[in-house]
Amino acid sequence: MDSSSLEEKSFLLSLNPSSSWLINLITFQADFLTNILSFLFSPFTSLAYELIHRTEQAEKKAEDTVVAATRVPYRVAEGGIVFLRKLGFGCLGALYACVILTAILILALVVGIGLVQFWVEEPVFFQEPVHFDYTQVHPTAVFSLQGKKRKGVPAGQTYYVSLVLLMPESDFNRQIGVFQVTAEVVAVTGNTLAISSQPCMLRFRSLPVRLMHTFIMGVPLLLGISGETQTIGITILKHKERYPRTRAIRLTLQPRAGTSGVPQLYSAEIVIKSELPLMKQVVHNWKWTLYVWTSSYVYIIFLVLTVCCCRPLFFPVNVVVRNQRDVLVEDVSGQASRVRGDREALESLERWRRTRISSRSKRKAPLGYDFYEETVGSSASSSAAVSREEASEVVEDFGGFTDAESVCQGG
Incomplete structure (x- = not known):
């Protein structure tokens, strides 16, 4: 090894304790400065953090307000649509109920009026001309009560027969004076059930009265507006219809005793009017009230029967819900069986x-x-x-x- 490298290593080893001390000193100073700065600027940082937090809260609140403001029209529109839908379904349901109730009401009116008409009897009224046969010694006229258009008088009713004669004021009729009118009730068997006779004559007028009347009514008489006639009404017969039933009424003109002349007639008319029994007369007089009450009772009965026996007609929604419930139950049971399988x-x-x-x-x-x-x-x-x-x-x-x-x- 080289001597220079050994010296460098020994120098570095000698510097290690001092280098660590220097690093510790720098770290301590940095921490001290940091603490002082944080202590000095802590109020400002907290204030800044508070401002930032409040700003964020204000922004969030503004966003929530905007979102709520945008949702309000949607909710209002959705509520309006739901309300209109419910109103439409309500109107349709009311119309459906009105149609059904109206149909039941019409049926009840028909049945109620039919029942009252079946119970109530109407009085009989006939007014028809009759013609006397002057080829006979005693002129006779027959009026038939049973025919194509006439069913006769119902049994139990009492009827009155009247005769209306239109006679000229001729000298012949004035000379005849009193004559007899006879009415007979002929049964279907041909027997006579009742007979009645009553005298009749022209109303008397003296010569001065006739002259004065002719003088006053001269112009209408000449113009044909009025005539020299008299109308005579006679109630001849009263009969209560029983069995056997009446087939016809025979009318006869007879002269008074000692004479052979019968009166002259322009025309003759028969009037038949029946009278109901007391109970039937009361019912006939109050028939409109009976129509109302009978129809009301029939309507209530039909309404109860319809609600009890035809419930799906009034409550179709329940039937649909019940069917949907059955379908759901079947689906659930099918799913359960599939899950089990x-x-x-x-x-x-x-x-x-x-x-x-x-x-x-x-x-x-x-x-x-x-x-x-x-x-x-x-x-x-x-x-x-x-x-x-x-x-x-x-x-x-x-x-x-x-x-x-x-x-x-x-x-």
């Missing part, structure tokens, strides 16, 4: 893997077979379940078999 398949795969591993261990390690079998059995029993990926890998490794029995038979 997958679990059984996994268990069968696990048993198959155990048998496969045990067969491999028998082929590879004939010595120490018992220890290896125990180790494999304990590790297999410690695993609670096998995932589908492992099962698919096992199936791919061993040819895609999924049935443990078929795989074992193949092995």
